[in-house]
Amino acid sequence: MPEPAPRADRPADRLRDRPSGTRYGNRPTMKDVAARAGVGLKTVSRVVNGEPGVTPDTERRVQEAIEALGFRRNDSARVLRKGRTASIGLILEDLADPFYGPLSRAVEEVARAHGALLINGSSAEDPDREQELALALCARRVDGLVVIPAGDDHRYLEPEIRAGVATVFVDRPAGRIDADVVLSDNFGGARDGVAHLIAHGHRRIGFIGDMPRIHTAAERLRGYRAAMEDAGISVADSWMSLGVTDPERVRRAAEAMLTGPEPVTAVFTGNNRVTVTVIRVLAGLPRPVALVGFDDIELADLLQPGVTVVAQDAAALGRTATERLFRQLDGTLLGPERIELPTRLVTRGSGELPPSV
Amino acid sequence: MPEPAPRADRPADRLRDRPSGTRYGNRPTMKDVAARAGVGLKTVSRVVNGEPGVTPDTERRVQEAIEALGFRRNDSARVLRKGRTASIGLILEDLADPFYGPLSRAVEEVARAHGALLINGSSAEDPDREQELALALCARRVDGLVVIPAGDDHRYLEPEIRAGVATVFVDRPAGRIDADVVLSDNFGGARDGVAHLIAHGHRRIGFIGDMPRIHTAAERLRGYRAAMEDAGISVADSWMSLGVTDPERVRRAAEAMLTGPEPVTAVFTGNNRVTVTVIRVLAGLPRPVALVGFDDIELADLLQPGVTVVAQDAAALGRTATERLFRQLDGTLLGPERIELPTRLVTRGSGELPPSV
């Protein structure tokens, strides 16, 4: 007997059978509530959404039916009908990076203030994965997207943006499309940080940063070069090292520039991951080496010496971007803009060490 | 003229009008693709989903139409039809807390391996907000929920769980319902940490922890008491302080137990937030005070002295929980279980300081 019955009441497309009190795995719908309350479908909808035009008595009956059945509105259907999902997507590089914690919290808070949920994913610095994620989020019909780009070509988002997906890029600019961008002043911050070292007497200063294809890394390198040039110092190639922030590579890079014929007396590190590794390297050295790092790190003040950093305000980045996103959705925005937030030099000791001879 | 035409081709329920190349804000649907490709609706569906039974030639025509129109499947409709959303929800306390970074990354990775997206929200340690979030996620029909509970009564989730929402609690147990729980061995970890201090000669040991209504805080306090009792030490009330982990309160608590008639010679801190604040307090003291903290913290090895901690594996917590969630969805699971992961004592110096007299 391949077919038990010619026609089942409901298609049994949901396989899970749990020891439920009532229907197996099938949730009650407004139709069920309506039947139980003895009212029409639309009346239930009105009650659920707090729309006016329902007698207190009717409302009570509906509420009772909702309670009794454990009804919960199916937002998928609602979204399908209304066109807006009240959710935004956040794509970042790595949820576990302490820099992104405050940023995503800020994004979440602004979203929450607008009644939206946050869906997020990590690109792991892989452009393909970024695209895959972004498009998956668009297929879910998120209302907007906050993207910390891994790739440098975002034309794939053009149809989505045209279709109304509000999009803001954070921390790094969008590639090959015109879109809202919220950045830190990476160039200025790095230049100031390096200038600080120069002001304390250093001339041979090393730079260790992330892969040069990452915009922030490139900008910070540019800031380093600018500060050196402003001071009339010519930079040796061996003083600069860009690449993955994997501790092993960073360690080797640091050790290389600290030895050799022209060893650096100070190091400028391009992000928090690099800074942490370099602190470990410097801790193992007999002579003190000055250090300024981009990005603040927790407990930086308690190390000996305290670590001087160029701090950026990750929360402000996230907040600014997300507020802008919702203004795009409001329609109270003119055109794409590039917003640059200032950085702040926090002196704690490591940047004020004199060059040791 | 209030009405421009008796019947518009499409209801203009979407207000946004962008300078789109084609239809304003209206995305193409499979119907549009079908029309353009000169095929039936279902054929488009087949191509989009890679189902068999389509001639290469037809498939090519459909693909071209998809490209040309910039079509992207509307997953809301798909979800409505299929009943599964391929997304899971994560509710934690605070996205910005470094402890939750690795945890949520692990959750995301497992979700990704199962083709699911991650929606997350922060409860800010507020039970009402936790419930609001959880139910909002259920309304979105997430397939499952990973919850780091803020509240201690989760009966509100019963109808959802019955309806098939896979649910796993992490870091703290569920309240008043029977559900999967993945925890660290908070009791054992704290006991070992305190025993370590005792082994190094301490008798007057302080405990500073989070609010006692939080399960982890209570368990760690219990571990502290157990270790003290095992060593035959009777604990003075003034040695223990539980409450919010706000730096101001923690600072006062630490200062109080470090002065007075019976000052402690060592402190056990109940979580990473507390540890960081106490390190700052201790750094300002003339005499050394031993410290062991629950939770590992970055750079703990570089402080003077290094901070001895009871480390828990946040990533393993998230991974274990999420894998279990998907096994619930597979149906390859018997019943709710309580899984306890071990902690690890990492000695770095601060816990090995002798009592200073």
Add this chain to the structure above:
DNA sequence: TAGAGCCTGGACAACGTTGTCATCAGCGAG
């Protein structure tokens, strides 16, 4: 050459909600 069987493709309903519109009862005014 005809029949059987297979493969491709399309018509149609259904998922659960919301917007539109019609209906109906009750009521006040003329």
Add this chain to the structure above:
DNA sequence: CTCGCTGATGACAACGTTGTCCAGGCTCTA
């Protein structure tokens, strides 16, 4: 007493997709 109005209520279609099922054309074989 009746007309028209108001406010509550429900019937119905639509959102965009997928599952079911049937039709038509093709190939293969007897």
